[in-house]
Amino acid sequence: MPISLTNEMMRAIIMDHSSNPTNKHTPSGEGYQKVHMHSDNCIDDLDIYLKIENDRVVDACFEGIACTISLSSTDIMCDLMKGKTIQESLYMIEQYQHMMHEEPFDDEVLDEAIVFINTSKQAARIRCATIGWNAANSILKDK
Amino acid sequence: MYDIKKVRLDFPMLQNKTMQGKPLVFLDNASTTFKPRQVIEAMDKYYLEMNSNSHRGDYDLCYNMDVEVAKARETIAKFINSDVNEVVFTSGDTEAINLVAYGYALEYLKKGDQILISETEHASNVLPWYRICDLTGAKVCFVKLDDKRITVEGVRNAFKDNKSIKLVALAHVGNVLGYEINAKEIASICHKNGALFLLDGAQSVPHMAVDFKDLDVDFLTFSAHKMCGPTGIGCLVGKYVLLQKMATFHTGGGMNVKFNNKQEVIPLDAPAKFEAGTLNLSAIIGFKAAIEYLTNLGMENIHKHDQELFEYAISKLEGYDNIIIYNKDSNSGIIAFNIKGVFAQDEATLLNSKGIAVRSGQHCAKMIDPVIGEPATVRMSTYLYTSKEEIDIFIDNLINGGDILDAYFFN
Ligand SMILES: Cc1ncc(COP(=O)(O)O)c(C=O)c1O
Numbered sequence: 417m418p419i420s421l422t423n424e425m426m427r428a429i430i431m432d433h434s435s436n437p438t439n440k441h442t443p444s445g446e447g448y449q450k451v452h453m454h455s456d457n458c459i460d461d462l463d464i465y466l467k468i469e470n471d472r473v474v475d476a477c478f479e480g481i482a483c484t485i486s487l488s489s490t491d492i493m494c495d496l497m498k499g500k501t502i503q504e505s506l507y508m509i510e511q512y513q514h515m516m517h518e519e520p521f522d523d524e525v526l527d528e529a530i531v532f533i534n535t536s537k538q539a540a541r542i543r544c545a546t547i548g549w550n551a552a553n554s555i556l557k558d559k
Numbered sequence: 560m561y562d563i564k565k566v567r568l569d570f571p572m573l574q575n576k577t578m579q580g581k582p583l584v585f586l587d588n589a590s591t592t593f594k595p596r597q598v599i600e601a602m603d604k605y606y607l608e609m610n611s612n613s614h615r616g617d618y619d620l621c622y623n624m625d626v627e628v629a630k631a632r633e634t635i636a637k638f639i640n641s642d643v644n645e646v647v648f649t650s651g652d653t654e655a656i657n658l659v660a661y662g663y664a665l666e667y668l669k670k671g672d673q674i675l676i677s678e679t680e681h682a683s684n685v686l687p688w689y690r691i692c693d694l695t696g697a698k699v700c701f702v703k704l705d706d707k708r709i710t711v712e713g714v715r716n717a718f719k720d721n722k723s724i725k726l727v728a729l730a731h732v733g734n735v736l737g738y739e740i741n742a743k744e745i746a747s748i749c750h751k752n753g754a755l756f757l758l759d760g761a762q763s764v765p766h767m768a769v770d771f772k773d774l775d776v777d778f779l780t781f782s783a784h785k786m787c788g789p790t791g792i793g794c795l796v797g798k799y800v801l802l803q804k805m806a807t808f809h810t811g812g813g814m815n816v817k818f819n820n821k822q823e824v825i826p827l828d829a830p831a832k833f834e835a836g837t838l839n840l841s842a843i844i845g846f847k848a849a850i851e852y853l854t855n856l857g858m859e860n861i862h863k864h865d866q867e868l869f870e871y872a873i874s875k876l877e878g879y880d881n882i883i884i885y886n887k888d889s890n891s892g893i894i895a896f897n898i899k900g901v902f903a904q905d906e907a908t909l910l911n912s913k914g915i916a917v918r919s920g921q922h923c924a925k926m927i928d929p930v931i932g933e934p935a936t937v938r939m940s941t942y943l944y945t946s947k948e949e950i951d952i953f954i955d956n957l958i959n960g961g962d963i964l965d966a967y968f969f970n
Contacts, residue, residue: 483905
């Protein structure tokens with residue numbers, strides 16, 4: 417993903433995923449693992465579902481109430497995670513966390529998620545930008 | 560004459576502070592308030608000149624500390640018009656409510672009894688009662704609201720329908736919508752029906768004159784930090800006969816006359832029997848200084864100042880159809896609102912990026928969403944040092960603040 421996205425493009429990506437989150441639905445089939453996450457300083461109250469087969473995330477979706485940042489960041493995460501191995505997913509989550517905390521990170525793997533690079537400007541919203549990612553992490557890390 | 564410019568000079572937090580590179584506009588005073596120099600200096604004085612425990616030594620420093628604590632208690636008693644020994648120091652409003660829950664309700668309520676509260680209460684005036692109900696088999700019931708408000712009629716009807724109510728616990732001024740209840744009338748209804756009345760004064764005592772004896776409530780609770788005082792201190796004011804009847808809650812040093820190896824304890828009289836362990840002494844000194852500060856300004860003036868700012872803000876917001884205000888008919892220093900189509904948290908973050916501190920969410924009143932009809936609101940709340948200029952900045956940013964994502968992509 418080119419880091420040369422303009423601010424306008426990044427904003428458009430966030431707005432697109434928050435107004436039309438394609439991964440926001442309950443799973444239609446069987447075999448999903450669910451984690452519930454909520455935050456006490458925001459409205460976020462989400463269920464994250466991952467379907468893992470042969471070491472690979474084959475589907476990811478979520479349902480619940482969320483602010484713009486948690487909605488869009490979780491939706492983007494679901495897009496990016498589908499098809500990745502557990503190892504790849506965990507690495508991506510780790511790099512995303514580094515970006516959140518203004519530490520050096522590998523932008524190659526973050527793709528569209530790079531649009532949240534400025535979250536640290538609004539520190540109170542880091543929790544929102546990471547809620548879905550933390551949920552996925554808690555499912556994947558025990559695999 | 561209330562001289563706001565002069566008042567503001569007393570507060571270090573109001574001197575050239577910035578947030579997100581913008582002048583700080585603090586409009587989250589229902590959560591906590593800034594402290595004037597007078598309070599900070601009084602607390603420093605404890606550590607710099609008076610450092611000692613209270614009632615534990617035979618030397619002058621310790622004696623003087625006892626005198627200071629007694630003076631603080633007198634100052635508080637005078638401020639809310641109670642007797643001195645009716646004032647119990649607690650860590651804050653929350654602990655004060657818990658003290659009544661565990662000291663009174665746990666002791667005297669039983670299965671079949673009911674505790675009347677409302678769906679607009681703060682968690683601190685809900686969860687202690689839930690816990691007591693778990694322990695005793697009593698039940699919590701809710702007063703029927705009249706379009707978001709608790710009315711005298713609502714309380715009266717609750718007693719008509721329900722003969723088992725033994726305790727009523729309500730906020731004097733709600734922390735989300737800022738509505739004031741008619742505490743005196745409600746106290747009288749409670750007493751006619753054989754119930755006790757706890758008034759949660761967290762949002763009223765800091766903003767208006769509250770007279771414990773005149774209201775004739777049984778318990779009144781509040782926190783110093785919401786009234787220019789320090790965190791970690793507050794009080795329960797209770798009718799003395801009830802305090803004496805109550806069981807102790809925290810036990811330990813400083814609350815007993817004697818005890819022996821047969822597990823017999825003789826507690827001190829109230830209020831000392833509730834004040835186990837070393838008290839938060841610097842905070843008690845600061846609490847006293849805060850009350851002196853408020854008294855000097857005059858509670859009538861402080862109340863009027865809040866009301867004027869409220870009316871000023873509401874009138875300026877008139878005509879902006881995309882700003883939904885949920886409590887236009889209130890008149891305390893709290894405005895609860897949303898911008899159409901914008902999540903409350905997103906709006907609060909945008910305001911943060913402009914240097915404006917407000918709170919979003921349910922403000923600890925987690926049963927209020929069906930009452931308002933929204934999962935979350937933005938709350939702005941003023942205090943005695945809030946200026947019209949700050950209201951102007953706030954409103955200008957509500958109206959012309961731009962897109963919520965500006966919070967991340969500008970600056
Ligand atoms: C109405 C009400 N009750 C209780 C509390 C709890 O106060 P504290 O956190 O100081 O104990 C608050 C504070 O927000 C409040 O607004």
